[in-house]
Amino acid sequence: MTASIATNQTILVVGGGISGMTAALEAAECGKQVILVEKTPVLGGRTARLYRYFPKMCHPTCGLEINLRRIKQNRNIRLMTMTEVTAVTGSRGNYSVTLKVAPRFVNENCTACGKCAEAVSAEVPNPWNYGLDKLKAAYLPHNMAYPQRYVIDPSIVGTPEGEKAKAACPAGAVDLDMKDETVTLQVGALIYATGWRPYDAAKIQPYGYGRFKNVITSLEFERLADPQGPTGGKILRPSDGKEAKNVAFIQCAGSRDENHLRHCSRICCMASLKQTQYVREAFGDEGKSTVYYIDIRAIDRFEDFYQMVQKDATVGFVKSKVARIAENTENGNPILHGVDTEGYHRYAVEHDLVVLAVGMEPEITGVKLPDDVILDSSNFIEGSKDQGMFGAGAAASPLDVNRAVQSATAASLRAIQVIRKTASTEAV
């Protein structure tokens, strides 16, 4: 990767989740040169960490595989992993972008044989399971990882553990002398597909996330249900490993709240409705899900999914935003306190496990972006004043996968227009 391959005919896509992959592919398949940069060592973003999609309840691996195949086949896309954008200067059609590439400590000789992971004994929290378990300090992020190349965690570099990984590698791929690199590129247009992160649930003090072990986030629940997750797909609660058959879902955990996120995150209602079906899948009629909600916002055409879940006898609905959670210290059960809106009944109900349907916060919150970029009041990207930089997917608005893909395609088209315009101006 050198600066010479990029010109002002190139589109830079920031972020390699479902939106970034889509935006990059749409432009590349139109014959445009695309550079796709991703902060983590792999593509797939948050989508790769879901168990199932709504409403068809299919697995994300399927859609991801198709996209990865498209990327592998396309010569117009250059992928840079472990890379962050540190500065953007210039204007529409002529940006200069500075990228910082973090060392992976494994070069392209890696065959993903896994001998380095066998040799190493140090462990680090597993970011792909939201820290619910640990993985070896020499690791392949997950089975769908692309590029299929191991990563050495910086914490073991310069230690005997790091040397063990190097000695174990039969391909000579471990390079512990790799350093941070800075690269400057010229590009014509930028697409920010920087995605979202779950709102920090510990900030919602009355819900006790972080204080009570059996209060988890919807994303952690997603990992519990996933066969590749920390429990091998069994819904076991964190405090004692007991099967969580009586699960409460709390909607608007952070969203629609002027003290936290002022926007509606849109996906969480559907996500919780979907997750009630994980409980059913695991325990059949013995499972019990209760959804505590202000109002169910089954976006777009998903009302039928909501009706399907309403008919499920194992799923109950309580119209109330839970006021606070306490813990039964004898059995570790969270106790939900509140008042329901349908009759104003005061309740105090015990559940095995509480899942907070946390809101979506733009990943770029707190990051310094070019002055030209316009954000809305929740830090979602609206675009740039010079109309050469665009937001795509969950960076632009709280969207589910389906709508993120649509948004990314739209952003890609706008970027292509910028490139076309630049080319025609230069021809004159």
Place this chain on the structure above:
Amino acid sequence: MTTANQMAVERYRNNFLKEVEANVEEGHMVKMCMQCGVCAGSCPLGPHWTHSPQKIFMMIRAGKRDEVLGSDSMFMCTSCYNCMVRCPRQLPITHIMHGLANYAHRLGLAPKGQPTRDFATLFWNNAIKKGRVNELMLTLRHYFRNGLVSGIKEALGMQSVGLGLFMAKRLNPMEIFGGHGVKDLKGFHAIIAKAKEIEDRKKGFTA
């Protein structure tokens, strides 16, 4: 029915929300409530009220004028502000509850014999007399509110506290003869009268 109450009924007819918006402090925020229930569940006195703030706000919108203005709930608020800091829409719930209490009081619809309301009235009458609270008289009047026998009983029950306060020079028995006041008592009363006049005018109670 008081005259002010009659006027209010005639003016707003069945639109109690409009009446609240026009006459109650922060009343215009009532319509912002999305009925999530966090205030009701967060209130430390919650189980002891007839109507939680959530319910009061819905009743206002439903036009339940008599029930709302006759409710004791607003007088149960201890101003802990738990509801207000947790409200997802940042309604000034505590202020609205106080505003409702004040409006009901002015219209003469507030519940009679409500303990916190009675004590507040006692405190106010005591404080404006001399510009300083006469604590001895305040406690005595409070203890003897239900007559002589129960008053003596209640006072005896608190005698160790009273004695402790006396020993620590925090309670002066001489206050029984009227107590001390502010320097310019006449000026103080003029200020209170003027403030009442302004507030009455603002809230439309001049008639």
